Amino acid sequence: MTPRHLAITMGDPAGIGPEIIVKACSRLRARIEAGDLALLIIGSGAALERARAAFTPNLAVPAAREQDAEWPALCALQAGPEGPPIELGRVSAEGGRFAYLAVERGVRLAQSGRVGAVVTGPLNKEALNLAGHHYPGHTEMLAELTGVSGSVMMLAHGAMRVSHVTTHIALQDVAARLTPERLRRVIDLTHETLVGLGLGRARIAVAALNPHAGEGGLFGRQDIDVSGPTIARAVADGLDVVGPVPGDTVFVKLRAGQYEAVVAMYHDQGHIPVKLLGFEVDPATGLWRDLSGVNVTLGLPIIRTSVDHGTAFDIAGQGIANESSLVEAIEFAERLASGRTARQARTPLGGGR
Numbered sequence: 442m443t444p445r446h447l448a449i450t451m452g453d454p455a456g457i458g459p460e461i462i463v464k465a466c467s468r469l470r471a472r473i474e475a476g477d478l479a480l481l482i483i484g485s486g487a488a489l490e491r492a493r494a495a496f497t498p499n500l501a502v503p504a505a506r507e508q509d510a511e512w513p514a515l516c517a518l519q520a521g522p523e524g525p526p527i528e529l530g531r532v533s534a535e536g537g538r539f540a541y542l543a544v545e546r547g548v549r550l551a552q553s554g555r556v557g558a559v560v561t562g563p564l565n566k567e568a569l570n571l572a573g574h575h576y577p578g579h580t581e582m583l584a585e586l587t588g589v590s591g592s593v594m595m596l597a598h599g600a601m602r603v604s605h606v607t608t609h610i611a612l613q614d615v616a617a618r619l620t621p622e623r624l625r626r627v628i629d630l631t632h633e634t635l636v637g638l639g640l641g642r643a644r645i646a647v648a649a650l651n652p653h654a655g656e657g658g659l660f661g662r663q664d665i666d667v668s669g670p671t672i673a674r675a676v677a678d679g680l681d682v683v684g685p686v687p688g689d690t691v692f693v694k695l696r697a698g699q700y701e702a703v704v705a706m707y708h709d710q711g712h713i714p715v716k717l718l719g720f721e722v723d724p725a726t727g728l729w730r731d732l733s734g735v736n737v738t739l740g741l742p743i744i745r746t747s748v749d750h751g752t753a754f755d756i757a758g759q760g761i762a763n764e765s766s767l768v769e770a771i772e773f774a775e776r777l778a779s780g781r782t783a784r785q786a787r788t789p790l791g792g793g794r
Contacts, residue, residue, distance in 0.1 A: 453563065454536055464497065486504065548587060562767070594738060603692075603715055604634075638777065645683070649685035
């Protein structure tokens with residue numbers, strides 16, 4: 442039996458989204474044809490066909506309609522009516538419109554249960570705002586579309602899984618956002634995700650905010666007064682949590698397999714180690730040779746993963762965009778969707794909390 446489709450939203454059609462989508466589908470073609478994986482691409486049909494014809498001419502991507510009772514294992518859904526032609530590599534309101542419509546439709550399909558997860562391609566914030574959708578990015582858009590607040594960003598590359606207490610705020614504001622309630626929510630959602638991935642152990646390390654975890658209060662008391670007691674309460678509740686662990690060693694220990702995830706305090710603390718390992722650079726040219734990594738939004742009623750890179754307008758349409766991050770995002774979403782389905786099957790009707 443073919444599994445439920447995973448929705449892939451194209452992002453901005455003027456960027457590398459269409460190219461990496463057709464390349465990822467081609468790379469996963471054997472699994473799709475074997476019935477192990479089902480993908481529904483949502484976006485601009487014109488942009489998708491342009492990329493398919495240019496980069497994967499042997500790949501068939503039939504059109505689907507939302508009202509169809511069944512979809513082919515690989516198919517595409519038009520996000521909205523086509524407007525003026527979208528020029529590759531250019532910021533436009535039309536590109537932002539399609540990016541929004543694709544996510545909106547993907548969320549609706551996930552909420553109705555027709556797709557098991559939403560995997561988002563990269564969008565451009567300027568184009569999104571030109572189209573009248575005033576969001577800083579996907580996370581805030583998804584929160585509004587699903588009616589939730591307090592979502593959490595996790596970055597993942599292989600066994601490097603890092604959740605964030607704060608993300609897009611000034612560094613000077615981080616300490617004020619580190620509250621017992623916020624930290625506990627991040628810990629709980631991280632634990633839930635690790636369980637959903639089917640890991641045998643779910644040990645989480647909380648990174649210290651200050652150097653040397655505050656050095657007994659010499660460098661700040663947040664790690665002592667906020668993080669320490671919150672971690673202790675989580676442990677008392679049965680979670681496997683350690684810390685606060687100094688930020689200059691916690692990621693080395695994560696890479697060594699001592700933990701399954703780290704809770705980082707702020708954007709760059711968590712992003713730098715994951716991207717350092719996920720972005721492979723060609724030493725001869727200094728160019729990125731491979732881009733890996735997944736952005737996962739925790740705390741939503743739907744499963745959402747994303748590529749860990751932007752629209753790359755500068756290389757759009759040149760055939761050199763790398764699809765590895767998208768493949769990784771698809772596989773991560775697949776694992777989470779399978780884990781959720783298995784847990785639901787084990788829960789009796791009317792059971793749960």
